[in-house]
Amino acid sequence: MASFTRGFGGRRRDVDDSKVPPGQTLVHDWPVLSAGATPEIEPSEWSFSIRTESGLHSWTWDEVRALGLEDVTVDIHCVTHWTKLGMGWRGVPLDKLFAEVETSLDFCMVHSFGGYTTNVPLDELLEGQAWIAFEADGEPLTPEHGGPARLLVPHLYFWKSAKWVRGIVMHAEDEPGFWENAGYNMHGDPWKEERYW
Amino acid sequence: MSLHTAPVRPLRHPAWHDATVVAVAPETPNAGRLVLDVPTWPGNDPGQHLDLRLTAEDGYQATRSYSIASAGDGTRITLAVDRVEDGEVSPFLVDAVEVGDSLEVHGPLGGWFVWRPDVSAARPRPVQLIAGGSGVVPLLPMVTAHAEAADPSPFRMLYAVRTPEDVFFRAELDAALALADRAPFTLEVVYSRQSPPGAETPAGRLTRDRLAASVLPPEAGALVYVCGSTPFVEQVLRWLGELGHDVTEVRAERFGGA
Numbered sequence: 001m002a003s004f005t006r007g008f009g010g011r012r013r014d015v016d017d018s019k020v021p022p023g024q025t026l027v028h029d030w031p032v033l034s035a036g037a038t039p040e041i042e043p044s045e046w047s048f049s050i051r052t053e054s055g056l057h058s059w060t061w062d063e064v065r066a067l068g069l070e071d072v073t074v075d076i077h078c079v080t081h082w083t084k085l086g087m088g089w090r091g092v093p094l095d096k097l098f099a100e101v102e103t104s105l106d107f108c109m110v111h112s113f114g115g116y117t118t119n120v121p122l123d124e125l126l127e128g129q130a131w132i133a134f135e136a137d138g139e140p141l142t143p144e145h146g147g148p149a150r151l152l153v154p155h156l157y158f159w160k161s162a163k164w165v166r167g168i169v170m171h172a173e174d175e176p177g178f179w180e181n182a183g184y185n186m187h188g189d190p191w192k193e194e195r196y197w
Numbered sequence: 198m199s200l201h202t203a204p205v206r207p208l209r210h211p212a213w214h215d216a217t218v219v220a221v222a223p224e225t226p227n228a229g230r231l232v233l234d235v236p237t238w239p240g241n242d243p244g245q246h247l248d249l250r251l252t253a254e255d256g257y258q259a260t261r262s263y264s265i266a267s268a269g270d271g272t273r274i275t276l277a278v279d280r281v282e283d284g285e286v287s288p289f290l291v292d293a294v295e296v297g298d299s300l301e302v303h304g305p306l307g308g309w310f311v312w313r314p315d316v317s318a319a320r321p322r323p324v325q326l327i328a329g330g331s332g333v334v335p336l337l338p339m340v341t342a343h344a345e346a347a348d349p350s351p352f353r354m355l356y357a358v359r360t361p362e363d364v365f366f367r368a369e370l371d372a373a374l375a376l377a378d379r380a381p382f383t384l385e386v387v388y389s390r391q392s393p394p395g396a397e398t399p400a401g402r403l404t405r406d407r408l409a410a411s412v413l414p415p416e417a418g419a420l421v422y423v424c425g426s427t428p429f430v431e432q433v434l435r436w437l438g439e440l441g442h443d444v445t446e447v448r449a450e451r452f453g454g455a
Contacts, residue, residue, distance in 0.1 A: 182308030
């Protein structure tokens with residue numbers, strides 16, 4: 001380990017360390033990280049699509065929500081070193097959407113309104129690991145936090161949980177998205193500190 | 198859509214580096230300036246940031262991200278840190294750190310909120326910088342690099358602060374203004390609570406009209422960088438959109454919650 005910094009004691013932590021990945025600090029507010037402007041999208045103009053080798057599969061706002069909303073409580077970890085524990089979310093698991101789609105392609109490029117992209121392997125979006133989220137802490141998602149709908153992939157750093165999500169394009173290879181092109185890790189596991197290249 | 202194409206592939210691979218504090222000074226009543234000597238630092242682009250890690254004697258560590266107020270190939274890094282009330286790290290950096298202290302930095306980081314001089318560009322692209330408070334930190338090295346390179350791109354900065362004593366980097370900004378004949382640069386400071394003595398404009402919060410009067414018009418096609426607190430950035434981006442700017446092109450960096 002590196003040498004210590006003279007005089008730095010740090011704040012003694014009052015939480016269960018086992019829930020806070022290395023290099024992270026607990027926050028109680030909810031910081032906003034975005035690369036550009038915040039798009040304003042009405043639910044009536046929102047839809048979600050998955051493009052596979054067989055074509056495009058699309059759902060409207062009502063169709064996605066009709067697949068079955070779940071309430072989940074998860075911890076979120078941002079690469080900028082904050083962690084927020086025990087957040088309540090409401091959303092539709094991606095399992096429900098992929099149950100209606102057949103694909104042999106293994107890699108997802110997630111696309112957002114505004115042009116943001118991020119890559120996630122398909123097997124990390126299934127089996128209850130990811131949701132299209134509409135509410136956080138009991139309130140509809142605000143535009144700053146990705147409303148009306150964002151991806152929620154809490155086991156990866158939060159830049160993978162794309163705000164203003166609009167669809168997924170399936171690929172045979174794992175290709176970098178927006179931040180992954182700009183120096184951030186292709187995978188992003190907070191417990192392995194997969195932050196950068 | 199610009200977000201598909203615009204990230205700049207970082208030139209330098211980020212890594213952990215040992216750093217020694219070589220200078221500390223107050224920057225404003227609420228912020229401090231630290232100069233770090235980092236012998237293995239690979240240099241950084243204007244606008245990039247780093248992670249800074251402090252380790253207590255018992256091994257406890259705290260890491261935070263900070264914008265870098267300097268740029269270039271050198272091994273000295275300048276940071277300017279706002280004191281966050283009740284913060285764990287920033288009050289230590291502003292009030293307790295001394296010359297000779299050791300810490301660690303990881304970087305350089307970020308390939309989006311960056312600007313590099315290009316004196317060979319056939320048609321220099323204007324740049325509009327908009328800062329709120331300590332949001333000026335990643336913008337200063339853009340101004341400095343532009344001036345030092347005698348880059349012909351027209352640079353304009355709008356800087357919103359509360360009072361004259363809250364202005365960061367007064368000397369550096371004045372130095373860039375002094376070089377404006379070869380590296381065009383104009384600066385407008387908007388004071389929300391108290392203007393300097395003799396100011397033509399009374400203190401008042403930034404408004405959409407004031408923004409419109411100060412920034413390059415949409416038809417200038419400027420590259421726009423906005424940095425500040427989340428409410429500041431959200432407000433500015435909303436106004437820029439209403440004024441006809443293509444906000445999908447704007448590069449924004451926010452700090453704090455919504």
